[in-house]
Structures are given as C-alpha cells and as structure tokens.
Amino acid sequence: MILHSERGPLAGRRTSSAVAATASASERKLALWNIGFAYTAFLIGTLCGLIQVFMRNEMIELPAWLDYYQVLTVHGVTLALVYTTFFIYAFLITGMSRSLGSFGPKVARWSWIGFFVAAAGTVWATIEILSGRASVLYTFYAPLKASGWFYVSLALLIIGTWIISFALIAHYVKWRKANPGVLSPLFAFMTISTLAMWIIACLGVVAAVVFMYIPWAFGWVDTINVELSRTLFWFFGHPLVYFWLLPAYMAWYLVVPKLLGTKVFSDSLARLSFLLFILFSIPVGLHHQLTEPGVADFWKFLQVTLTFMVVIPTLMTAFSLFATFEISGRQKGAKGLFGWVGKLPWNDIRFTSLFISMVFFIPGGAGGIINTSFQLNELVHNTLWVVGHFHITVGTPVAMTFMGISFWLIPYLTGRTLTKTTKNLAFVQIISWSVGMLFMSTAQHVLGLLGAPRRTQHSNYSDHPTVLGWFDGFFSNTSTLALGGIILFFSAMLLMVIVFRLWLIEPRSEKGDLYAEFPIAESDASATPRWLENWWIWIGIAVALILLAYTFPITHMIQDAPPGSKGFINW
Amino acid sequence: MHLHKFEKIWLIFGIAMLAVFLGIVGVQAFTQGQTPAGGMKKIDPEKVDVTAPFDDPGVHQIDDDTYEVVIKAMAYGYEPSEIKVPAGKEIIFKVTSKDVIHSFTIPNTKVNMMVVPGQINEKRYTFNEPGTFLILCNEYCGTGHHFMHTEIEVVEE
Numbered sequence: 136m137i138l139h140s141e142r143g144p145l146a147g148r149r150t151s152s153a154v155a156a157t158a159s160a161s162e163r164k165l166a167l168w169n170i171g172f173a174y175t176a177f178l179i180g181t182l183c184g185l186i187q188v189f190m191r192n193e194m195i196e197l198p199a200w201l202d203y204y205q206v207l208t209v210h211g212v213t214l215a216l217v218y219t220t221f222f223i224y225a226f227l228i229t230g231m232s233r234s235l236g237s238f239g240p241k242v243a244r245w246s247w248i249g250f251f252v253a254a255a256g257t258v259w260a261t262i263e264i265l266s267g268r269a270s271v272l273y274t275f276y277a278p279l280k281a282s283g284w285f286y287v288s289l290a291l292l293i294i295g296t297w298i299i300s301f302a303l304i305a306h307y308v309k310w311r312k313a314n315p316g317v318l319s320p321l322f323a324f325m326t327i328s329t330l331a332m333w334i335i336a337c338l339g340v341v342a343a344v345v346f347m348y349i350p351w352a353f354g355w356v357d358t359i360n361v362e363l364s365r366t367l368f369w370f371f372g373h374p375l376v377y378f379w380l381l382p383a384y385m386a387w388y389l390v391v392p393k394l395l396g397t398k399v400f401s402d403s404l405a406r407l408s409f410l411l412f413i414l415f416s417i418p419v420g421l422h423h424q425l426t427e428p429g430v431a432d433f434w435k436f437l438q439v440t441l442t443f444m445v446v447i448p449t450l451m452t453a454f455s456l457f458a459t460f461e462i463s464g465r466q467k468g469a470k471g472l473f474g475w476v477g478k479l480p481w482n483d484i485r486f487t488s489l490f491i492s493m494v495f496f497i498p499g500g501a502g503g504i505i506n507t508s509f510q511l512n513e514l515v516h517n518t519l520w521v522v523g524h525f526h527i528t529v530g531t532p533v534a535m536t537f538m539g540i541s542f543w544l545i546p547y548l549t550g551r552t553l554t555k556t557t558k559n560l561a562f563v564q565i566i567s568w569s570v571g572m573l574f575m576s577t578a579q580h581v582l583g584l585l586g587a588p589r590r591t592q593h594s595n596y597s598d599h600p601t602v603l604g605w606f607d608g609f610f611s612n613t614s615t616l617a618l619g620g621i622i623l624f625f626s627a628m629l630l631m632v633i634v635f636r637l638w639l640i641e642p643r644s645e646k647g648d649l650y651a652e653f654p655i656a657e658s659d660a661s662a663t664p665r666w667l668e669n670w671w672i673w674i675g676i677a678v679a680l681i682l683l684a685y686t687f688p689i690t691h692m693i694q695d696a697p698p699g700s701k702g703f704i705n706w
Numbered sequence: 707m708h709l710h711k712f713e714k715i716w717l718i719f720g721i722a723m724l725a726v727f728l729g730i731v732g733v734q735a736f737t738q739g740q741t742p743a744g745g746m747k748k749i750d751p752e753k754v755d756v757t758a759p760f761d762d763p764g765v766h767q768i769d770d771d772t773y774e775v776v777i778k779a780m781a782y783g784y785e786p787s788e789i790k791v792p793a794g795k796e797i798i799f800k801v802t803s804k805d806v807i808h809s810f811t812i813p814n815t816k817v818n819m820m821v822v823p824g825q826i827n828e829k830r831y832t833f834n835e836p837g838t839f840l841i842l843c844n845e846y847c848g849t850g851h852h853f854m855h856t857e858i859e860v861v862e863e
Contacts, residue, residue, distance in 0.1 A: 202849055204849065270848075272846050276807050276845075362824065403707045407707070425742045427827060428825040429822065431744075431746060432736075432741050439728075443728055447724075450717060458710070509731045509742060510734065510735060510740045513816050513817075516820075517818070518818075518844060585813065586811070586813020586814055586840070586842075587813075588844030589844065591844065593852065594852035596840055662708060695748070697749060697750060705781050
C-alpha cells in the first residue's frame with residue numbers, strides 16, 4: 136500500500152513500525168466512510184427519538200405527511216440497525232487491518248462493494264419508509280404488508296454486510312495459511328466469531344424475506360404463513376443483539392487492559408466466551424414469542440433454558456474485566472480490598488466511557504434474565520419496560536462503547552488528536568448521556584410495569600384510571616421519560632460536534648500521541664489450546680443446537696399450518 | 707485451560723444460581739400450570755366469523771367455577787366491546803385476529819396475549835377483586851393502533 140505523504144508525522148511513524156501496527160490508507164478511508172454513514176444515521180435517529188418523547192407527552196403535533204409510527208420506524212432503523220452495523224464494520228475493518236496486516240486488493244475491493252451495497256439498501260429502505268410505503272416498524276411483522284421494494288432493500292442491506300463479512304474472513308484465511316499452526320491474534324479471532332454468528336443468524340431473516348415476504352408483497356403468492364415468518368424473524372432477531380454487543384465486548388476485552396497498562400486477563404477464556412456466544416445466541420429466538428400460540432410450551436421452555444446459558448460467558452467476561460481492573464490497580468500500588476478503584480485512569484475519557492458502559496450493562500443483563508423467564512415475560516412483554524431494557528443494553532453499553540471508541544478511532548483514522556477542549560466536551564457528553572438514560576430508562580421500566588405499551592402513540596384510552604398512573608409520581612411518569620430524552624438529545628448533538636471536530640478541526644497528531652493510537656492489549660496465547668480455533672467444531676455444535684431447538688417447532692409450523700394471511704396496509 | 711480459583715468459585719456460584727432460577731421457573735410452569743399464554747389450535751383467518759367458538763363471541767359459563775371469554779381482535783377494536791365477568795371465578799380467554807397481529811393485554815394482571823391471525827391464543831386467569839380493567843393492544847397494528855382498547859368489568863358474584 137502507498138502511504139499518503141501529506142500526513143507527515145503519521146507516515147513517519149508508520150514506516151518506522153511493523154507493517155501490522157497501523158491500518159493502511161485504503162482501509163482508513165473505508166472505515167471513515169462507514170463511520171460517516173453511521174453518524175449520519177445517528178443524527179437522524181436521535182432527532183426522531185426527541186420527536187417521540189415530545190409526542191408521548193402531547194407537546195408537539197406532526198405535519199400531516201408524517202406520523203408517529205414513521206418517526207418510530209426511522210428511530211429504530213437508523214439507531215439500532217444502521218448506526219450499530221456501520222460503526223461495527225468500521226471498527227472491525229480497522230482492527231483486522233491493524234492486527235493481520237493491510238488488505239490485499241481483492242479484500243479491499245469487496246469490502247468497498249459490500250459497503251456500497253449495504254448503504255444503498257439502507258438509503259432505499261429509508262425512502263420507502265418516509266414515503267409511506269412501509270409503515271411496518273423495523274420488525275415488519277406480517278401480515279402488515281409493505282411495498283415489495285422495501286423487502287428488497289432490506290435484503291440488499293443484509294447482502295452488503297455479508298460481502299464485507301466474507302471479505303474480512305478471506306483476509307483472515309489468508310493470514311492463517313501464511314501462519315500455519317499459530318493461533319490468530321485475539322482481535323481477529325473475536326472478529327471471526329462475531330461474523331460467523333452474524334452470517335448464521337441472517338439465514339433466518341434471509342429465508343423469510345426471500346422466500347416469503349418478497350413473493351407475497353409482489354403478489355406472486357396470495358398469502359403468508361404468519362407464525363413461520365415471525366419465528367424466522369426471531370431466529371435472526373436475538374443474535375442481532377449479540378452482533379451489536381460482541382464488538383463492544385471486543386473493546387472491553389482488548390482496549391480496556393491496554394488503557395490500564397496491563398494484559399488480557401486470560402487469552403483462552405476470552406476465546407471460549409466468544410465461542411459460547413456463537414453457541415447460545417441463536418437457538419433462543421422463541422423467548423421473544425413466549426406469549427403467543429402456535430409453539431408448544433416444551434419448545435418455549437427449552438429455548439428459555441438455552442437463553443439462560445448466555446449468562447455463563449457473561450459472568451466470565453465480568454470476572455475478566457474486574458480482575459483486569461484490580462490487577463492494574465495493585466500494580467500501581469493500590470492497597471486494601473477496593474484501593475484499586477482509585478488507581479483506575481478516571482481522567483482518560485477512553486476508559487471512563489467504557490467503564491460507564493459496563494456499569495449500565497449490569498441492570499441491563501439482569502433485566503434480560505427477567506424478560507426471558509418464561510411466565511414472568513407476561514408482565515413485561517411489549518410494554519415500555521422492554522424499551523427501557525433496550526436502552527440500557529444497546530442504547531448505552533453498546534452505543535456508549537462505540538462513542539468511547541470514536542474518541543480515539545476517528546483521530547486514529549484522520550491523523551488528528553483529541554485536544555483538551557474536545558476531551559472536556561467528551562466528558563460532558565458521556566455524563567449527560569448517562570444522566571439522561573438513567574431518567575429515561577428508569578421511567579420506561581416503571582411505566583412498563585404499570586402496563587404502558589411500547590411502540591404506541593400517546594393515548595388516554597378514554598381516560599381510564601390506569602392511564603392516570605402513567606403521569607403520577609416521579610419515575611412512574613411519562614414526563615420524566617421526556618426529560619431524559621431531552622438530555623439525551625443534547626448529549627447526541629454534543630457528540631456530533633465532537634465527531635466533527637475530530638474529523639476536520641483538531642490539530643494533526645504528534646508522534647507518540649495516545650489518541651492517535653489503536654489500543655490493543657497483548658494477550659498471551661502460549662497456554663491456549665489449539666482446538667479453540669477449530670471453527671468446524673464450534674460451528675458444528677452451533678448447528679446441532681439450532682437443529683435441536685428449531686427442527687420440531689418449525690416443521691410443525693409448516694406441516695400443520697393454518698390457511699395463510701393476505702396482506703393488510705393499515706396506514 | 708487455567709481457571710483462577712476465584713473465577714471457579716464465581717462461575718460455580720453463577721451456574722448454581724442459573725439452575726435455581728430455571729428450576730423455580732420450570733417447576734411453577736409444569737407442576738403448577740403457570741405457563742404463559744399459548745395454545746396449539748388454529749383457525750382460517752378469513753373465516754373467523756363463522757368458525758366456533760368465534761361465531762358466538764362473548765362470555766359463556768362453562769361450569770360453576772369456570773367462564774369462557776371469546777374475543778375477536780381486529781384493527782382497531784375487540785368484539786364484543788362489552789365484557790362482564792365475575793370475580794373469583796376462573797376465566798378462560800380465547801382470542802384470535804381477523805386481520806393483522808394484535809395483543810389482548812389487561813394492565814396490572816397477568817393477561818398479556820399476542821393475537822396472531824390463524825392461531826387461537828388461550829389464557830386462564832382469575833380476577834380476585836371487582837373493578838373495571840383496561841384492555842389495550844400493545845402490538846403495533848396500523849395508524850390507529852393507539853386507539854385500540856376496551857374495558858372488562860369484573861363484578862361481585
């Protein structure tokens with residue numbers, strides 16, 4: 136790869152270090168395009184979020200050409216799908232280039248093609264939604280029927296991510312061939328785990344979109360098997376949340392120890408926990424369908440059990456992280472049981488942002504256990520509780536980790552630095568996001584327990600007394616939800632300013648500048664068993680578990696199906 | 707693979723807790739009948755109005771202690787719109803949809819059922835106290851989704 140000479144200090148540093156130490160110019164550009172796309176979606180999505188909290192409080196009215204559910208759909212799609220997905224690929228592309236070396240011409244070309252296909256699918260889907268042809272929310276449950284092109288655009292988005300994924304896998308395979316018998320660097324291993332899970336998970340939604348929704352929406356067939364389409368969606372829908380979470384875990388496992396000046400706690404356990412996520416993130420989708428007919432209790436409960444297994448790699452991760460904190464604190468001379476807390480680098484925004492993300496994941500994970508607890512799910516299913524859960528899992532642990540990554544990844548890619556002013560802004564941004572989310576998600580959890588529905592425009596339900604309880608008290612109050620939302624919007628706009636500064640305004644980085652580095656901790660793989668990187672074993676077990684959990688329910692849905700449903704356009 | 711001693715304790719404790727949680731949930735579900743709404747009965751979504759029991763929606767007494775409530779959901783309401791049941795008796799709700807997916811949800815109770823076209827969803831529930839409860843749809847079903855609600859009146863026997 137040719138290095139751009141105009142980035143003087145960076146180019147000098149790069150030539151003096153090993154090939155693998157920095158991402159090359161081509162990958163930097165691709166990663167920046169992904170980040171630019173992600174933050175454009177972030178801007179649109181957070182604006183839609185602000186409109187929603189105002190509408191829930193009847194503080195604004197929308198113009199006639201736009202309704203609440205379109206705003207809601209755009210909010211969900213841009214933030215949960217687009218911001219996350221494109222940011223994740225930016226992170227993975229940069230990290231793979233840094234840890235395995237520059238991309239060859241084929242890998243580079245296909246990564247670009249994948250990006251453009253995914254971007255085209257996204258833009259097209261957004262046009263379909265805003266023009267009123269696809270007010271089906273981002274779960275697009277049949278038999279609500281969007282235009283056929285909406286489903287085609289969704290397929291393009293998925294295909295685009297597959298193309299980038301296979302390009303990254305090809306880059307990895309080439310490295311393995313060049314380094315026989317050697318375990319791959321941890322970043323690459325975790326990337327491949329995440330992509331393997333993503334590719335398997337997408338099979339469900341691709342099957343539903345290609346074989347069910349598209350023929351039905353274009354009128355080639357008259358009806359659709361509703362229960363089967365839901366089940367295939369949730370085959371994909373649950374691992375989708377792990378696809379967001381695992382890159383955040385990568386930062387927690389690999390970036391955090393580097394910032395603390397220590398190593399990865401245990402290389403083999405880090406690898407094992409990612410493998411367990413491949414196994415236990417997919418055969419569990421039925422826990423999103425616990426309150427519906429058409430699936431026998433036995434199969435619901437079996438998948439509840441498999442869902443609970445995810446607790447094991449989660450506990451392993453929590454242990455590793457806190458062990459890392461304590462070890463680094465003691466190395467710096469901490470005394471007593473909790474002395475190490477004071478030795479953590481609290482004034483390093485790269486660390487503090489990730490630490491707060493982890494703290495939010497504690498109630499987030501506990502809430503997840505409640506949601507999946509079979510009959511307990513009835514109390515919370517489709518209520519605002521679930522929205523609250525979502526915002527303290529993907530909305531903070533994942534999103535704030537991505538913000539924390541942005542604070543160094545954008546400077547790393549643009550060759551700029553993070554000045555003191557921007558760093559202070561970043562602290563205000565992270566703290567305001569935390570405070571806003573605390574208000575909003577707590578109110579959402581409480582309102583959900585009081586029965587307030589999710590994904591529903593404000594309604595007083597003929598002034599029923601139950602509704603009065605949603606405006607009474609501090610946390611049991613829709614106004615508190617709005618207060619949190621307003622603080623979050625302020626924080627989101629501040630983040631846009633920070634991203635803009637890091638991209639275009641900040642001064643060029645000097646040699647040895649911390650913020651212009653991609654921090655990856657060392658991981659000692661000398662004691663790690665080789666079979667942890669034998670993908671055939673792990674993908675084989677994953678497939679076996681999927682067959683165990685899904686063969687019978689899906690066969691039943693196909694063979695014993697009721698007459699199908701024709702489409703409805705209720706907007 | 708080396709495991710730190712504390713990590714072993716942590717994982718054993720965690721996995722034991724997992725087994726306890728699952729055990730409680732499983733025992734309650736399969737020995738005390740506390741399963742979420744469900745059922746394996748199906749129906750032609752085009753012929754709901756002429757298929758039993760939905761050809762005669764409403765409240766039916768089955769025996770001294772059991773009542774059946776048959777409900778049809780559609781955008782954006784429920785049929786029948788007036789439902790009156792006694793407190794202290796077991797109510798079996800049976801719901802299906804004439805069009806898209808809805809829910810039949812009574813806040814502050816355990817009745818929270820997905821209503822899926824082509825399927826019949828069932829839930830047994832006993833109201834201990836009389837009162838007027840709100841019923842609402844919490845699954846997006848179109849632009850009028852937030853208007854979809856009704857009430858159930860629970861009366862003293």
